[in-house]
Amino acid sequence: NAGVTQTPKFQVLKTGQSMTLQCAQDMNHEYMSWYRQDPGMGLRLIHYSVGAGITDQGEVPNGYNVSRSTTEDFPLRLLSAAPSQTSVYFCASSYSAGGGSYEQYFGPGTRLTVT
Amino acid sequence: AQSVTQLDSHVSVSEGTPVLLRCNYSSSYSPSLFWYVQHPNKGLQLLLKYTSAATLVKGINGFEAEFKKSETSFHLTKPSAHMSDAAEYFCVVSESGFGNEKLTFGTGTRLTIIP
Numbered sequence: 001n002a003g004v005t006q007t008p009k010f011q012v013l014k015t016g017q018s019m020t021l022q023c024a025q026d027m028n029h030e031y032m033s034w035y036r037q038d039p040g041m042g043l044r045l046i047h048y049s050v051g052a053g054i055t056d057q058g059e060v061p062n063g064y065n066v067s068r069s070t071t072e073d074f075p076l077r078l079l080s081a082a083p084s085q086t087s088v089y090f091c092a093s094s095y096s097a098g099g100g101s102y103e104q105y106f107g108p109g110t111r112l113t114v115t
Numbered sequence: 116a117q118s119v120t121q122l123d124s125h126v127s128v129s130e131g132t133p134v135l136l137r138c139n140y141s142s143s144y145s146p147s148l149f150w151y152v153q154h155p156n157k158g159l160q161l162l163l164k165y166t167s168a169a170t171l172v173k174g175i176n177g178f179e180a181e182f183k184k185s186e187t188s189f190h191l192t193k194p195s196a197h198m199s200d201a202a203e204y205f206c207v208v209s210e211s212g213f214g215n216e217k218l219t220f221g222t223g224t225r226l227t228i229i230p
Contacts, residue, residue: 004158033218035220040124040222040223041222042205042220042221042222042223043159043205043218043220044220045217045218048217058217090158090159092159102147102209102218103149103161103164104159104161104218105161106151106158106159106160107158108157108158109157109158
């Protein structure tokens with residue numbers, strides 16, 4: 001299994017540009033999430049999905065869109081990039097590990113810089 | 116609402132000495148608790164998890180954590196630090212049993228190992 005894959009690894013955007021961060025998993029996990037990691041703030045949830053066709057907002061959803069047309073893929077779209085979106089983005093997928101716990105598997109991250 | 120506080124942003128220990136990374140949590144319901152490790156420029160890897168079974172949880176690489184409900188703590192320990200333990204560690208809480216995937220991350224503790 002490749003696990004959770006993310007592309008690209010690095011990206012530089014100009015303010016106002018749009019782009020899509022790709023995320024895919026081959027573990028048949030129902031649940032997928034996007035986080036951003038900023039210094040001193042841990043990881044913050046942007047959007048998540050509990051299955052194909054179902055998405056919901058996390059803690060910091062503004063400026064981002066998601067869709068989930070298949071179980072495997074969960075792309076994150078930046079509509080109009082702003083310098084405040086400079087961050088490292090992690091995609092994660094998870095399954096029910098029993099007892100109500102949800103162990104998450106993380107991708108390697110995308111480092112985004114908006115100038 | 117759930118929250119987690121990592122009491123130290125940076126911990127330094129000498130190789131071969133014990134490691135203690137402190138975490139307190141707040142949760143309205145029965146929580147699941149996790150420790151994740153992130154090595155430089157890498158994604159996050161699960162170290163261990165607590166899901167209402169045994170209160171002393173053993174993880175990978177010799178780490179363990181004890182769930183103490185009365186103290187709302189979930190501190191991470193290791194008897195003897197190794198140079199490869201140098202990384203950032205995140206304590207994470209999830210309110211289990213509600214079918215959602217929302218994890219709340221602490222702000223992280225950077226562990227430095229002194230040779």
